Amino acid sequence: MNKTDTFRALHHGRMPGDPLILPGPWDAAAARVCADAGFSALATPSAGIAAALGYEDGATPADEMFAAIARIARAVDVPVSADVEDGYRLAPKELVERLLETGAVGCNLEDSHGGVLKDPRKHADWLAEVRATAGDRLFVNARVDTFLHGDGNPEGAIERAGLYVAAGSDCVYPIVAPAKVLPLLRAGIQGPLNAVARLDGVGPSPTELGGLGATRITFGPGLQRRATAALAEIAAQLRRG
Template identity: 70%
Template sequence: MTRAETFRALHRGRLPDDPLVLPGPWDAASARALADAGFPALAIPSAGVAASLGYADGETPAEEMFAAVARIVRAVDVPVSADVEDGYGLPPKELVERLLEAGAVGCNLEDSDESGLKDAHAHADRLAEVRSAAAGRLFLNARIDTFLRGESDPARTIERAALYVEAGADCVYPIGAPVAVLPLLRSGTRVPVNVFARIGEGPSPAELGELGATRVTFGPGLQRRATAAVTEIAALLR
């Protein structure tokens, strides 16, 4: 079984209180630590990588992001998915090639940019092209930014999810969705649902699973906690 097949299989048949927990490494050292802790797969957050490279979130050049993904993948023996923001303007075939060259088994693609939410049908078309180019070699996680962009009606999120699933998305990621609407989103979606969690805050991964999460990710939460720890150590050293 390839790593991509292993990663896909991790999403199947999960019990409600046992979602797939995917912590987010930002470099090779953090990836090794997380893999050694026993996590079966990892999900690279673009914001965490950006911070580690000295960039603001969303400003990492594509070349540097793919190089960072490759370093992380080389450091571990578990499948690694990567957040590649909105795809850096790359044509679908090139985007897929770059991800596969880096060794990623999956990717997040978001449906907004600096101007706001993208046209849902146009984004679905792009997802379909990525899906076709990947030919089963990548697990496609479609991030839905409605809640981040002030669209509070869950129906709008479900509508976008349906379009993206029809286009071939393996998973949908309604980032920022209020906990109270997770059961509704779960019932209205035919594929796994990725839920964002804050470390040490709010429901536990198991509780999020009971509410509808198939998998749980933390964005740059681990990187920010690590930076906070370094800040505390620096204060002690002074």
């Protein structure tokens, strides 16, 4: 079984309350720490990588993002999925080729640009092209931004998700969906469901999110921000002597 098949298999047959936990390393060193801790797969955060490279979230040049993903994938033996935002306006063929060149086995693709939701049917058509080009070589996680940039209507999120699943997406990610609507989303969406968890103790734990219907849990840039906060404390202590 290759890494992509292994990664895909990790999303299926999971029991409620036992979601797939995917830490988000922002560089090769962080990836090694996560892999050495025993995690079976990793998922890079675009915002975390942007911060590590000195960019605002959403402003990382595509070449630098793909290079960072490649360094992370090279550093570990476990499967790595990559957040590539909305695909950097690349044609599906080029996007797939560049992702595969990094060694990534999957990708997040969001349905908004510049804080504005895309037309869901046009986006579904684009996702279908990505799937047709990639075949089974990539696990596609379709991010649904209804709760981030839309009106937060769960029915609208379910409608978008249905289009993306029909287009061949392997998983759906209604980012920042309130925990209370996860059961409704779970009932209305086919296949694996991604939820985001916080690392500051606010909101449900990964296990609790799994119990509400999430198949897998990611953390966005949470790990990178927590590590940066820890470094800030160390730096302050050094400054004080």
